Amino acid sequence: MAPSQREASPKLKAAMEECKDKINTTIENLIPETDMTESPLFEAMRYSVLNGGKRLRAFMVIEGAKIFGVNPSRARRVAAAVECMHSYSLVHDDLPIMDNADMRRGKPALHKAFDEQTALLAGDALQALAFEIVSSDETHEDPRVRAELALQLASAVGMNGMCCGQMLDLIGETEKFDVGTISRLQRLKTGKLISFACEAGAILGKTNPAHRQALRNYAHNLGLAFQVTDDILDFEGDEEEMGKPKGQDAKKATFVTTMGSDQARQRAEMLVGQAKMHLHVFDEHRVSLLKELADYVLERRQ
Secondary structure (H helix, E strand, C coil): CCCCCCCCCCHHHHHHHHHHHHHHHHHHHHCCCCCCHHHHHHHHHHHHHCCCCCCCHHHHHEEEEEHCCCHHHHHHHHHHHHHHHHHHHHHHHHHHCCCCCEEEEEEEEEHHHCHHHHHHHHHHHHHHHHHHHHHHHCCCHHHHHHHHHHHHHHHHHHCHHHHHHHHHHCCCCCCCCHHHHHHHHHHHHHHHHHHHHHHHHHHHHHHHHHHHHHHHHHHHHHHHHHHHHHHHHHHHEEEHHHCCCCCCCCCCCHHHHHHHHHHHHHHHHHHHHHHHHHHHHHCCHHHHHHHHHHHHHHCCCC
């Protein structure tokens, strides 16, 4: 069974394109071009973070912030920080010592376009920039909000988040994992940053714990659904649409290699349904695009 060929609604498409344009502009301003001797670092950072991408995580930040009436410029800064952090993870993930991937988003991976040393430094610099952004008073005047953003971002990407998930991913190349362990792996490697992206708007808006928890629960299910569909695409997607070879994860412990594509697809559908249910605590018109995004994650082809 091929992946669904339905597309995002015109409303969601327009909102995602607008978000992408604004976040790209924000990132371009945060990582300026330079003619100084160290310019290859800046060029590599820009190549990585401005090298395409759907900006799904940034979109989650923006839409989550809208629920609470957050200043759009503040939300865009946090969204840019999330994209910098995400790009850092991809740069390091593609390195020969990790996944050894040659292509990313239809273009040469950063270590191929530049070199391994520059890719390593660019990834490090993107991670540091993400924390610099969320810690700046331009992002929020309340130091407690800035501290909470930095704390939650660090938790999402450190030893209890993305890095731990990546370690499990490496172990999964030689050890057999059950579905529970794979779910934990993906919750850490992919889901934690998605969770931060969804919760960031609530942090900026200084809302109550119940609203933060609802967005966190939405993100938990959405993040797993995202990874399940990613596994399905790696197994049966179109290489031209994906911008990278398929079958790269065939030797890893994934939902598809463990459950088969049909059961994996059923699991993704269940997770998307659960994700949307967690948004019932908010006014429908404020979360309509987040609900549509959940369906888009299930139906995406790249």
